[in-house]
Amino acid sequence: MTEWEAGRAAVPIGRDEEIDLIRRCLDVGCGPQGLLVLGETGTGRSRLLRFAEEAASADGARVLSARGWSGEEPAPFSSLHRLLLPVLDVPDLFPGDRWTVLHTAFGPDAGAGPQERRALGVVVLAVLTRLARTNPILLAVDDAQDCDDASLDVLFSVRRQLTNQAVTMLFTARGAAPPPGVPADLPVLRLGPLSPGAAARLLDAQPDAPRGRLRIDLLRQAEGNPLAIVELNRASHVGAGPGSAPGVLTSRLDALPEDTRRALLYASAALREEELRVVMAALGTDDLTVWTPAEEAGLIGIVDGRVAFGHPLTRAAAFHRQPAKLRQRAHRDLAAAAVQSPAYRAWHLAAAAIGPDEAVACALERATAVHALRVGDRFTSAKALEQAAWLSGTDAGRARRLAAAMAAASDLGNPDWVRDLYTEFSRINRDPDLRCVAVCAMAGALSLLSFQREAFGLLLDLWRHSPPRTASTSLSLTALAAAIAHQSGLPEHRAELPRLLDHARQVVREMPETRDDRAECSGAATPAGHLEPMDRGGFAGLTGPGVPAAMDAYVSVGIGEHGGDTARQAPVALPGPLDGPASPARLLADASVAYYSDESELCAEMHRQASTVPGASWAWGPRVWALPSHVDTLIAMGRWPEAQALIEEGRSDAAVHRLTRVDMDLEALEVTLRALRGDSLPDVPFTSPHWRSVNLGENRATRARMLRAGGLHALALGDAERAFRHFRALFGEDGSPIGPFLPPRSISELAATAQRVGRKEEASRVLGAVRAGMGERPTTRMTLLMHHAAALVDEGANPEHHFRLALVNPAGDTWPLERAQARLHYAIWLRRRRRPLEARAQLTAVLEVAVRLDARALADAARGELRATGAADVSASASGAAERLTELTAQQQQIARLAAGGLSNREIGDRLFLSPRTVGSHLYNVYPKLGISSRHQLRDLLQDN
Incomplete structure (x- = not known):
C-alpha cells in the first residue's frame, strides 16, 4: 500500500495533503502540536500514524506509542501505562515521588478519580518536558475510541499545559465523529475515500493488479477505500469475492440473525440504484425490523429509501459469504419482484443464468439501450453487453453484442477492455460491417495505448480488404486515421490521408446513408449508437445532417497543415443542429477543427459545452x-x-x-x-x-x-543553451516541424533562445521552412508568431517592422502570454536603441499581463528592463504600502505574510485549508491594494515592516 522515499518512511499512496499536514505537526518549530485522525475502517488511519512514527524516528525523535483494543473494558490508565512503558527504566526520570504516583496508578487496584488523574497528569507533564530537552517527542495513540477514558483524559490535560515545542501528540479514531471526551480545540483530520486516480495507483501497487473490465469493476466496488482495494484485488486472484472481510466487519456480520443476513444478501445483490421497496418485495416482507440488527451494528443505514452499506467490504462479504445457490436465488427473487423495472430485471436474470440463454441476452441488450439513454453510464452498458454476448445462443449474436460492448468500452475510454473483447470478437465474427465497428474501436484503443503504427496499419488493412460501405462509417474511419496520424506525426501516415478522404467523399456522393441494425431479438433494435463506429477524434455515433461536413472539415483541416493553406480555411462553424444524442461528438468535432485553425476562443467554448452535456463524465x-x-x-x-x-x-x-x-x-x-x-x-x-x-x-x-516543456523548463532555470536544444529538436534538419501544430507554434520561442545563444542564422532557416509550410494564408496566430520570430532572427528584415506587425492585430490579445513576450522583446530592442519612453510603455503592458497570469519570471524580466530604461525602481512604489496593510482583511493579511515567507499558493492553501485557486484570487486582490505587483515586492514590503 505504499510508495517509498529513499531512506525515509513509507508514504501512503494518495494521501499527499494529509502527509503534509502531519509533517507540519512534527515540525518542532511550529510549537506544541496535536492532531486527531478520523476515518472509517480501511481508510488508512493506522498507516498514516505508522508513517508519522517512522518519519519522526528517522528525524531523531523518541516515539511513544499505544493502541486501544476492543473487547472487554480496559483497566484505568492501561493505555497510558503502555505509552510510557519504553521510558519507565530511564535513569533519573522518575524520582521517588513520581515513581510512587506511577506505581499506584498502574497497579491492579488503581483508582481513576479526579485526584488520581490530576496527580498522574503532573507526572506525565514533567516526564515529557524532561524527555523533550534532548530529543523531540511523538506520542502516537491508535484507535483512541478503544482506549480507557482515564488515560485519554490525562493526555488531553497534559496537551493543554504543554509549552515545549518538541512534543507532538497524534491520535486516531474510527468513525466520522470524535470519540467522547476529545477537546473541541484538538485539530481533526478526516480521511475520506481516495481520489479515483489515487485509488488506481494503489491498485497498481498490488501484485498482479487486474486490467480492463475487472479493473474498473474493482475500483467501483471499492469506492476509494484503501483496504477494500487491497482485499478485492486479493480475492480476484482466486476468482471469488472477499469471503472474509476484516474481523471487525465479519464478526458483526456473523453475529446477526439469519433473517437479517438473508436481507443483507438481497441488498448486496441489488444494483445500487434499486429502491428499498424492490428488495423488500424480493424478500417477501414489508417488515423493516429485519434491518434493525444490522443498523444497530453499524453495518448499514436506511437512507432515502435505499439500503446504504457503511463499508464496501461489508457489501462484498454479505454477498460472497453466502453459498452460490442462495446468491442465485437472491437474483431470481429480485428479478421476479412485481415492482422491478424491466432493465434491472434483465440484469438479475443474467446474473442468475449459468449458461447461454438467448432470451435473457436479448432482454439484457434492450435494457442496456434504455439504461444508456437514461443515465449515460458507459461502464454498466459495456458490462451488460459483454454479459449478453456470453449468454448469446449463436456466434452471430455474440459477435454483434461484442462489437457493441467494444464501442461502449471505447466510449468509456478503457483500451485494455476493448483489446480483451476484440480477441474473442475476431475469433467468431464473419460480418464485414461489424468488423468496421470493431476495428475502429480497436485502432482507437491501440492509439491510446501508444501503438500508432499498429493502429494505423489495422485501419489500412480494413480499408484494403473490407472497405466501409456507408458514409458515416467511411468518414468515421477516415477521421480516426487522421487523429492517429496527428498523434504519430509519421510522414507515411500523413501521406495516406488524402487518399482515404477522397474515398470517403466518394462514398458520401454515391451512397446515401442507410442503417441496417439486423437485430435478432424478436424485432428489438440494437442500440444504434452501439453499432456506429466509435471515432476517437470525437465523432462517436454521428449520424444525420451536417455530419459528413463535420468529419470532412476535421480531416481536411489537419491535412491542410501539411499540404498548404486551402483546407485550413474550411469553415469552423459546422452545419447542422448541435442538439440531440450526438451533440457532445459534434461539439468535440468543432473544438478539434477550431484547435487546428487557431480559433482558440471557439475551441475552449466548444470543449466547455461538450463537458456540460448530461452523461459527458461517463x-x-x-x-x-x-x-x-x-x-x-x-x-x-x-x-x-x-x-x-x-x-x-x-x-x-x-x-x-x-x-x-x-x-x-x-x-x-x-x-x-x-x-x-x-x-x-x-x-x-x-x-x-x-x-x-x-x-x-x-x-x-x-x-x-x-x-x-523541456525548453521552457530550461529557460526557467536560466539554461538558454539547453532550452535552444529542446526547441530546435521540434524541427528536423531541414527545418520542417516534427508535428503539424505545436512545433510551428513554438517558432518564436526558438527564435528568442537562438538570439540569446548566438544561433540566429540556424533559427532563421527553420523560420523559412515554417513559412513555406504555412502557405499564403496562415492563421492569425501563426502570422503574429512568425513576425515575432522574424524580428528576432531574420537578419535581412527590418526588426521594428516585424515587431509592430506582431503587435498590431488586436486579435493577438487572445494569446496574452505570446503577446507579452513579443512586447518584452520589442521593449528590449527599443531600449538598446535609446528609446526608453517607448520601451516603458511596452514593459508596463507586459508587467500587467505577467501579474495577472502570475507569470513570475516574465514579471521579473519586465521589472528589470524597466529599471534599465531609467524608470524609478518598481519596488519604490511600495514605500507607502505599509499604511495600506490595514485595509486588508485578516485572512488577506495572513495569506500575504505566508506568501512573503516564500510559500507557494498550494502550500498556503494546505496550511489555511483553502484551495490554491482561492489563495491566488486573494493575492490578486491584495497586490493592487498595496501598490505592488509581485511576491518579491510583497516580501520586501513585509520584511521592512
Whole structure:
C-alpha cells in the first residue's frame, strides 16, 4: 500500500495533503502540536500514524506509542501505562515521588478519580518536558475510541499545559465523529475515500493488479477505500469475492440473525440504484425490523429509501459469504419482484443464468439501450453487453453484442477492455460491417495505448480488404486515421490521408446513408449508437445532417497543415443542429477543427459545452483524444487555473484507465504550465518510468509536448543553451516541424533562445521552412508568431517592422502570454536603441499581463528592463504600502505574510485549508491594494515592516 522515499518512511499512496499536514505537526518549530485522525475502517488511519512514527524516528525523535483494543473494558490508565512503558527504566526520570504516583496508578487496584488523574497528569507533564530537552517527542495513540477514558483524559490535560515545542501528540479514531471526551480545540483530520486516480495507483501497487473490465469493476466496488482495494484485488486472484472481510466487519456480520443476513444478501445483490421497496418485495416482507440488527451494528443505514452499506467490504462479504445457490436465488427473487423495472430485471436474470440463454441476452441488450439513454453510464452498458454476448445462443449474436460492448468500452475510454473483447470478437465474427465497428474501436484503443503504427496499419488493412460501405462509417474511419496520424506525426501516415478522404467523399456522393441494425431479438433494435463506429477524434455515433461536413472539415483541416493553406480555411462553424444524442461528438468535432485553425476562443467554448452535456463524465473516451489540445488552448489563452484543474482531472482518469501516453501528454503540459508560472522546478523535469515505456518515435505529438516543456523548463532555470536544444529538436534538419501544430507554434520561442545563444542564422532557416509550410494564408496566430520570430532572427528584415506587425492585430490579445513576450522583446530592442519612453510603455503592458497570469519570471524580466530604461525602481512604489496593510482583511493579511515567507499558493492553501485557486484570487486582490505587483515586492514590503 505504499510508495517509498529513499531512506525515509513509507508514504501512503494518495494521501499527499494529509502527509503534509502531519509533517507540519512534527515540525518542532511550529510549537506544541496535536492532531486527531478520523476515518472509517480501511481508510488508512493506522498507516498514516505508522508513517508519522517512522518519519519522526528517522528525524531523531523518541516515539511513544499505544493502541486501544476492543473487547472487554480496559483497566484505568492501561493505555497510558503502555505509552510510557519504553521510558519507565530511564535513569533519573522518575524520582521517588513520581515513581510512587506511577506505581499506584498502574497497579491492579488503581483508582481513576479526579485526584488520581490530576496527580498522574503532573507526572506525565514533567516526564515529557524532561524527555523533550534532548530529543523531540511523538506520542502516537491508535484507535483512541478503544482506549480507557482515564488515560485519554490525562493526555488531553497534559496537551493543554504543554509549552515545549518538541512534543507532538497524534491520535486516531474510527468513525466520522470524535470519540467522547476529545477537546473541541484538538485539530481533526478526516480521511475520506481516495481520489479515483489515487485509488488506481494503489491498485497498481498490488501484485498482479487486474486490467480492463475487472479493473474498473474493482475500483467501483471499492469506492476509494484503501483496504477494500487491497482485499478485492486479493480475492480476484482466486476468482471469488472477499469471503472474509476484516474481523471487525465479519464478526458483526456473523453475529446477526439469519433473517437479517438473508436481507443483507438481497441488498448486496441489488444494483445500487434499486429502491428499498424492490428488495423488500424480493424478500417477501414489508417488515423493516429485519434491518434493525444490522443498523444497530453499524453495518448499514436506511437512507432515502435505499439500503446504504457503511463499508464496501461489508457489501462484498454479505454477498460472497453466502453459498452460490442462495446468491442465485437472491437474483431470481429480485428479478421476479412485481415492482422491478424491466432493465434491472434483465440484469438479475443474467446474473442468475449459468449458461447461454438467448432470451435473457436479448432482454439484457434492450435494457442496456434504455439504461444508456437514461443515465449515460458507459461502464454498466459495456458490462451488460459483454454479459449478453456470453449468454448469446449463436456466434452471430455474440459477435454483434461484442462489437457493441467494444464501442461502449471505447466510449468509456478503457483500451485494455476493448483489446480483451476484440480477441474473442475476431475469433467468431464473419460480418464485414461489424468488423468496421470493431476495428475502429480497436485502432482507437491501440492509439491510446501508444501503438500508432499498429493502429494505423489495422485501419489500412480494413480499408484494403473490407472497405466501409456507408458514409458515416467511411468518414468515421477516415477521421480516426487522421487523429492517429496527428498523434504519430509519421510522414507515411500523413501521406495516406488524402487518399482515404477522397474515398470517403466518394462514398458520401454515391451512397446515401442507410442503417441496417439486423437485430435478432424478436424485432428489438440494437442500440444504434452501439453499432456506429466509435471515432476517437470525437465523432462517436454521428449520424444525420451536417455530419459528413463535420468529419470532412476535421480531416481536411489537419491535412491542410501539411499540404498548404486551402483546407485550413474550411469553415469552423459546422452545419447542422448541435442538439440531440450526438451533440457532445459534434461539439468535440468543432473544438478539434477550431484547435487546428487557431480559433482558440471557439475551441475552449466548444470543449466547455461538450463537458456540460448530461452523461459527458461517463464518455471520457471521445474527450480524451482532445484533452491535450484543450489544455494547450487554455494555457495559450492565459486561463491557467482552468488548465491546471483539467490536467489534474485528466491525469486521474488516465491512471484509472491505465493510459500511460495520455498521462505523459498531461505531465508535459503540467511542466509547461509550471515553467511559465515560475514555480519551483526540479533539475530534470521528466523522471517517470512512463517516458521509457512509450516509443516517442511513433508518438511525435507527445514528443513535441515534452520538448517544448523541456525548453521552457530550461529557460526557467536560466539554461538558454539547453532550452535552444529542446526547441530546435521540434524541427528536423531541414527545418520542417516534427508535428503539424505545436512545433510551428513554438517558432518564436526558438527564435528568442537562438538570439540569446548566438544561433540566429540556424533559427532563421527553420523560420523559412515554417513559412513555406504555412502557405499564403496562415492563421492569425501563426502570422503574429512568425513576425515575432522574424524580428528576432531574420537578419535581412527590418526588426521594428516585424515587431509592430506582431503587435498590431488586436486579435493577438487572445494569446496574452505570446503577446507579452513579443512586447518584452520589442521593449528590449527599443531600449538598446535609446528609446526608453517607448520601451516603458511596452514593459508596463507586459508587467500587467505577467501579474495577472502570475507569470513570475516574465514579471521579473519586465521589472528589470524597466529599471534599465531609467524608470524609478518598481519596488519604490511600495514605500507607502505599509499604511495600506490595514485595509486588508485578516485572512488577506495572513495569506500575504505566508506568501512573503516564500510559500507557494498550494502550500498556503494546505496550511489555511483553502484551495490554491482561492489563495491566488486573494493575492490578486491584495497586490493592487498595496501598490505592488509581485511576491518579491510583497516580501520586501513585509520584511521592512
